[in-house]
Amino acid sequence: MGIIKARHVAFDYLRMDEEGQVESRSRAVDDVDLDVEAGDFVAILGHNGSGKSTLAKHINAILLPTEGTVFVDGKDTQDESKLWEIRQSAGMVFQNPDNQIIGTIVDEDVGFGPENMGVPQDEIWQRVEESLKAVGMWEYRSHSPNKLSGGQKQRVAIAGVVAMRPKCIVLDEPTAMLDPNGRQEVIRTVRELNRREHVTVLLITHYMEEVIHADKVIVMDQGKIVMQGTPREVFSHVGELKRFRLDVPQATLVAYELQKAGIALPDGILSNEELIGALEAYRKKRQNK
Amino acid sequence: MLRDITLGQYYPANSVLHKLDPRVKLAGTMVFIVSLFAFRSAEAYIGATLFLAAVIRISKVPLKFMLKGLKSIIFLMMLTVVFNLFLTRGTVVFRLGFLAVTEEGIETAVFMAIRLVYLIIGSSVMTLTTTPNDLTDGLEKAMRPLGKVRVPVHEIAMMMSIALRFIPILLEETDKIMKAQMARGADFESGGLIQKAKNMIPLLVPLFISAFRRANDLAMAMEARGYHGGEGRTKMKPLVYRGRDKIAYLLLLLYLVLMFLVNRIGFFAGLI
Numbered sequence: 001m002g003i004i005k006a007r008h009v010a011f012d013y014l015r016m017d018e019e020g021q022v023e024s025r026s027r028a029v030d031d032v033d034l035d036v037e038a039g040d041f042v043a044i045l046g047h048n049g050s051g052k053s054t055l056a057k058h059i060n061a062i063l064l065p066t067e068g069t070v071f072v073d074g075k076d077t078q079d080e081s082k083l084w085e086i087r088q089s090a091g092m093v094f095q096n097p098d099n100q101i102i103g104t105i106v107d108e109d110v111g112f113g114p115e116n117m118g119v120p121q122d123e124i125w126q127r128v129e130e131s132l133k134a135v136g137m138w139e140y141r142s143h144s145p146n147k148l149s150g151g152q153k154q155r156v157a158i159a160g161v162v163a164m165r166p167k168c169i170v171l172d173e174p175t176a177m178l179d180p181n182g183r184q185e186v187i188r189t190v191r192e193l194n195r196r197e198h199v200t201v202l203l204i205t206h207y208m209e210e211v212i213h214a215d216k217v218i219v220m221d222q223g224k225i226v227m228q229g230t231p232r233e234v235f236s237h238v239g240e241l242k243r244f245r246l247d248v249p250q251a252t253l254v255a256y257e258l259q260k261a262g263i264a265l266p267d268g269i270l271s272n273e274e275l276i277g278a279l280e281a282y283r284k285k286r287q288n289k
Numbered sequence: 290m291l292r293d294i295t296l297g298q299y300y301p302a303n304s305v306l307h308k309l310d311p312r313v314k315l316a317g318t319m320v321f322i323v324s325l326f327a328f329r330s331a332e333a334y335i336g337a338t339l340f341l342a343a344v345i346r347i348s349k350v351p352l353k354f355m356l357k358g359l360k361s362i363i364f365l366m367m368l369t370v371v372f373n374l375f376l377t378r379g380t381v382v383f384r385l386g387f388l389a390v391t392e393e394g395i396e397t398a399v400f401m402a403i404r405l406v407y408l409i410i411g412s413s414v415m416t417l418t419t420t421p422n423d424l425t426d427g428l429e430k431a432m433r434p435l436g437k438v439r440v441p442v443h444e445i446a447m448m449m450s451i452a453l454r455f456i457p458i459l460l461e462e463t464d465k466i467m468k469a470q471m472a473r474g475a476d477f478e479s480g481g482l483i484q485k486a487k488n489m490i491p492l493l494v495p496l497f498i499s500a501f502r503r504a505n506d507l508a509m510a511m512e513a514r515g516y517h518g519g520e521g522r523t524k525m526k527p528l529v530y531r532g533r534d535k536i537a538y539l540l541l542l543l544y545l546v547l548m549f550l551v552n553r554i555g556f557f558a559g560l561i
C-alpha cells in the first residue's frame with residue numbers, strides 16, 4: 001500500500017479578528033488526492049502560492065486538514081496518539097537552513113531528533129554517524145553550523161532528519177537559497193538516499209533540472225493538483241505548463257518551439273542530449289528522403 | 290559595537306578548563322562572584338586576582354578575548370565609579386563645587402570597579418571555555434531541583450541554548466541591514482541621543498520582523514523533528530562527573546576557605 005494517501009484534502013487559513021472570531025478564510029489546498037508509493041521520488045511543482053508548502057505540512061501533521069484525510073504509513077494524521085510516530089515516519093526539510101538547525105555543533109544537531117524520540121545514548125551516536133556519513137558530512141561533525149556553506153548546512157539538516165530513520169522525507173524548496181554548487185550537492189544527496197536507502201522523497205522545487213529524474217511529477221495550481229505523471233508525460237504539455245505559469249527545462253522549450261515551427265520532433269524531450277539525438281535523427285530522416 | 294559582546298562566544302582550545310563539567314564551572318563562577326562581594330579587604334582582592342590569573346592561564350584563552358567583554362560595560366562602570374566617588378559620606382579629601390570626594394568614596398569606587406571588571410572577566414572565562422550547549426546542559430542539571438516547584442527548567446535551558454545559537458546569526462543580520470540602510474543614506478552615527486534612537490528605527494523594524502520569522506520557522510522545524518518538551522527525552526551527551534571535576538570542586542572549596550582566612554587575618558591586621 002502507498003506510504004502517503006490523501007483523500008479530498010482541503011485546508012483553509014483562517015484570519016481571526018480581535019475577539020477570536022473568524023474574519024475570513026482562504027483556501028490554500030483544495031480537494032487534493034495524493035498517492036505516493038514507498039520508495040518513490042516525487043517532485044511537486046507549482047507557481048508561488050499554489051499551496052505546495054501547505055500540502056507538504058500536512059504530511060507530517062504540522063497542519064491538519066480542514067476537510068478530508070491524510071494517511072501516512074497507514075496512520076491518520078488526525079489521530080493525536082500517533083502524532084510522534086507520524087513525525088518520525090515522515091521527516092521534513094525546510095528552505096532556510098539557518099532556521100532549522102537547532103544544535104550549536106553539527107553532531108548535536110543531528111542527534112536532536114533521536115533525543116526527542118527517546119533513543120538510548122549509544123544508538124543516538126550510531127545513528128548520528130550513519131546519517132552524517134550518508135550525507136557526506138562526517139568530517140564536519142564537530143564544526144559549528146554557522147561556519148558551513150549553505151549546501152553543507154542543508155545536508156546537515158537532511159542528516160538530522162535521516163537520523164530519525166523516516167520512511168519518507170519531504171523537502172520544501174531545500175535548494176532555493178543555495179548557489180548552483182550547493183544545489184547540486186543537496187540534490188545528489190537526496191537522490192542517493194532515495195536510491196540506496198529506498199527512502200521515499202517528496203521534493204518541492206522551482207528548478208526544472210531537479211525534476212527530470214523524479215519517478216513522478218505533480219503540478220499544483222491554486223490549491224489543486226492539475227497535472228501528474230512521469231516527467232516525460234508532464235513536460236510534453238508545454239502549453240499547459242505555461243498556463244500554470246511554470247517553466248520547462250530549456251531543452252524541452254527549444255523542442256517545443258521547433259515543433260511549432262514545423263520540425264517533427266517527439267514530445268517530452270527533457271535533456272540537451274535527448275534534444276541533440278532527436279535533431280540528428282530528424283536530419284537523417286530528411287537526408288534519406 | 291554589537292559584536293563586542295563575548296557572551297556565548299566559545300573559544301575552542303584544548304585545556305583542562307575546557308574539559309571540566311559545566312556544572313563545576315558554573316559553581317566556580319558563583320564561588321568567585323560570591324568571594325568578590327563577601328570579602329572586602331585588600332588582601333582578599335589580591336587573593337581573587339591570583340585565582341583569576343591562574344584560571345586564565347589554565348584556560349589557554351588569550352587575554353584579549355577575556356577583555357573584550359569589558360567594552361560593553363564601560364559605561365556602567367563609569368557610572369558606578371562616579372556615583373561612588375561623589376556620593377559616599379566620610380572624610381573629605383577635596384571638593385569640586387558642591388560635590389565632595391571622600392576617602393571612603395575613593396576606596397569604594399576603586400573596589401567597585403575592580404569587582405565589576407573581575408565579575409565580567411570571571412563569567413567570560415566560563416562562556417569562553419564552555420560550549421553554549423554544555424552551558425545550558427549544566428544549568429538544566431544544576432537547576433533540576435527547581436523543577437519540583439514547577440519552574441520550567443528544561444524550557445528555560447532550551448530557550449537559552451537557542452538564544453545563544455541565534456545571537457551570532459542575528460548580529461550578522463543586524464550588520465547586513467545596517468549596511469543596506471547606510472547604502473540608502475541612513476545615518477546611525479550623528480545627532481543627539483534622541484536623534485540616534487530615532488535613526489535606529491529603520492534598523493530595528495526589519496530586524497524584529499526577521500527574528501519573528503526565524504522563530505516561527507525554528508518552532509516548526511523543532512516540532513517536525515519530534516520535539517515535545519523535556520519529557521521522555523534522552524541525551525546524546527549526558528553530563529557525568531569525572532575525577533578532574535571532583536578535584537576542581539575540592540580546589541574551589543580550598544579557595545573559599547583560604548579567602549575566608551585571608552580576609553579574616555587582613556581584617557584583624559587592620560584593627561591593630
Ligand SMILES: Nc1ncnc2c1ncn2[C@@H]1O[C@H](COP(=O)(O)OP(=O)(O)OP(=O)(O)O)[C@@H](O)[C@H]1O
Pocket residue numbers: 013014026027028046047048049050051052053054055
Ligand atoms: N500562514 C499563513 N496564513 C495565511 N495564509 C497563508 C499562510 N501561509 C500561506 N498562506 C496562503 O496560502 C496559499 C498557499 O501558500 P503556500 O505557502 O502553500 O504556497 P507555495 O506553493 O508553497 O508557494 P511558494 O512557491 O511561494 O513557496 C497562498 O495564497 C498563501 O498566501
Ligand SMILES: [Mg+2]
Pocket residue numbers: 052053054172173
Ligand atoms: Mg512554499
